[in-house]
Amino acid sequence: MAVYFKNSYKSDGAALPLSVKNVGFQQCTPGYRWGAGVRDHYLIHYVVSGRGTFTAAGRAFPVRAGEVFLVWPNVVVSYEADTESPWEYYWLGFSGPDAAALLARTDLRPDAPVLHIDFGRTFQRYITAIYEARGQSAWSRTQMLGYAYLLLGKLIEGREGPEDRGDVIDRAAAYIENNYAEPITVDDIATFAGVSRSWLYRGFMQRFGRSPTALLRETRLKTARTLLRGTTMHISEIAWSVGYPDALYFSRVFAASEGCSPSVYRAGQEHT
Template structure:
């Protein structure tokens, strides 16, 4: 049996980018090595190059082997464990950011499909290794890692069905793109649905199928992500930050911000790294 090993990198700071790598690495697991049950606060992708193991998500258990990939979504309970006799070796990357869910929506992954067998093969392994090789604590390294992550996600997109075969995914992607382009304006879910050309209820169904949340929640989260960037990188007042991110009521913004971050916008600005 080959010797166990683990090589990993964890970002000490989380830079404000549209796509951010939180951690990356590769590991040959010892028998029965596992993680969980637990939840992550970011997306976590694993790609298996040898051996076997099991992945539990959404009340289902998947037995996986070489060429398989599995995805954990934020705040979703998961558990994974290496086989006791043929433990797996895998490469992984943890990531988040406003563009993460939109990019993943163009792959075969969905809230109801957390695993897939990738046709990219060793190209995907090398793409994940490139992220690890670009590791670093400074901002340029974060940008390079994000670029290699996009390349890896692009390989997974090759496994997706041809455009037009999945209407729900197409409507969700178009709705999310409209939100990202117009979040600072006074837009509503009805406006998003009208732009996409579907009913509000159908848009709701599409967003849940692809992003695991309602379009209103997606809009609010995206606005909060933008507000966090402004608090970190601008000298705008809290009220101006709220307005710039699309919140017409600064008190409502502060309440949502405290619920997300556990502190007020002013306190966050003072404590930001």
């Protein structure tokens, strides 16, 4: 005897870059239908078993197990389970500024809203995790949001073309800006950017007119000068704060750049 069920949760949709609107899973009855109507958010379904038909803007698309179909906001749609082999599906409704930008990186399009995926079990796990985290607390919203990003990330994975050279260099420069306080190396920067040391060097020279090592040093020393001018921190504390665990080495690097030791630099600033 067939067992039909529906588990669903609807959120109040707080304003976030990506908001979960609803989530759930359902074994549909034969011929079960939604619509025709419109949604005010994106709604993606993954068909676990069975089959059905998704109709968008007057065009019908057959959907089988292993495929997803996507509803776009404000598009007239309907979807109907097969009468002999009704589908079971998992779904996620979402909205927010990030939604359109992320979906634009997938293979789903308004004229091609059905896609076969090879990570169905992962899709189900993420939907289940979102459903289990359901609620209006900050913890629940954060958990749901995290799994929603992971799910969309799987749709994007492997579908992006090669990055622009400038994008790679910008990402590497941002890595320096965000991690200069750690004892990072050029190898760390190249690994993060996914390129070789030599490629990174050429890219930095073309973009910034200086090497990755030079930019890292300049970023560290810029912060060091600010700390020397505006705080009473000990020199060793400043050295640690800008990625130089060895205070003596920091002093040598600083002197080579500024023409004086950190202590002398600080004293000179105090008398200007």
